[in-house]
Amino acid sequence: MTGTEDLLGSADVDPAxxxxxxxIEQHIATGGWDQPARLYALVDTAEMVQREPALAAMMGLDSPSEQGSLTAVEQDQLDPTQLLEQVLEQIEWPAEVAGCAAVVERLVLPPGSDAEVPEDPAAAQEFARDHPDRQEVRIxxxxxxxxxxxxxxxxxxxxEDTSVVGGxxxxxxxLTLLAATLDPADPPESPAAVRDTDRPTT
Structure with missing residues (x-):
């Protein structure tokens, strides 16, 4: 992937x-690494303009070009003592929220290392930190x-911006945990669906 157009090009992608x-990724990238997890509500921009026109105008969201887009609204700072996954299990978004997004930094391990990861979460984190082939990734x-x-x-x-991978x-x-916050009647199968040592599918 070499640019925004490539990342948006798939027929399976919801462009908004x-x-x-x-x-969000571009905004977070300006702050560098070692940042805390963040959570955003995604609201329909047109509905936001209708509900709060003054705020939308101040944010520059009342342009016709913004129609059909989603606006990210950052939530309060998360408790640093809680894993993002634990926070997500406690969230139920109100109806006006069209979607949600999360930002988190993780250590990921190369293919074939899953069987070596300890079951204990603390031991798994230590294993990932000490692994010689670990990679730091922002998701x-x-x-x-x-x-x-x-x-x-x-x-x-x-x-580099040109090295960002999208899918x-x-x-x-x-993604399962995020979707469950929008449909609480359908909880995720595994509360521990994402760990510090998870390896994204690329």
Whole structure:
């Protein structure tokens, strides 16, 4: 992938969701690495303009070009003592929220190392930190009430905008958790669907 056009080009991609995820990724990237996890509500821009025209105008969202887009609204800072996955299990978004997105940094391991990862979460994190072939990755994942998903991944070792990888199912465990916050009647099968040592599907 070499640019935004490539990342948005697949027929399976919801362009509004992908654009919102990539916008978040670009914004977060300006702050560098070692940042805390973040959570965003995604709201329909047209509905936001109708409900809060003054706020929308201040944010520059009242242009006709914004029609059909999603606006990311960052939520309060997350408790650093809680894993993002634990936070997501406690969330139920109100009806006006069309989707949600999360940002998290993780250590990922190369293919074939899954069998070596200890079951204990603390031991698994230590194993990942000490693994010689570990990679640091920033994940921005989003989901909508209509079932669309999108992820953007940036490796710390390849920290360039042109090296960001995008796709609809790169981190399925995290996407499942995000989707469940939009449909609480359908909880994720595994509460521990994403761990520090998870390896995104690329």
């Amino acid at each position: 969701l992908a654009a919102a995820v990539l916008e 921005v994942a989003g989901a909508t009430r209509h079932g669309a998903t999108y992820c953007a991944l940036r490796l710390r070792a390849h920290d 609809v199912d790169l981190v399925p465990g995290l």
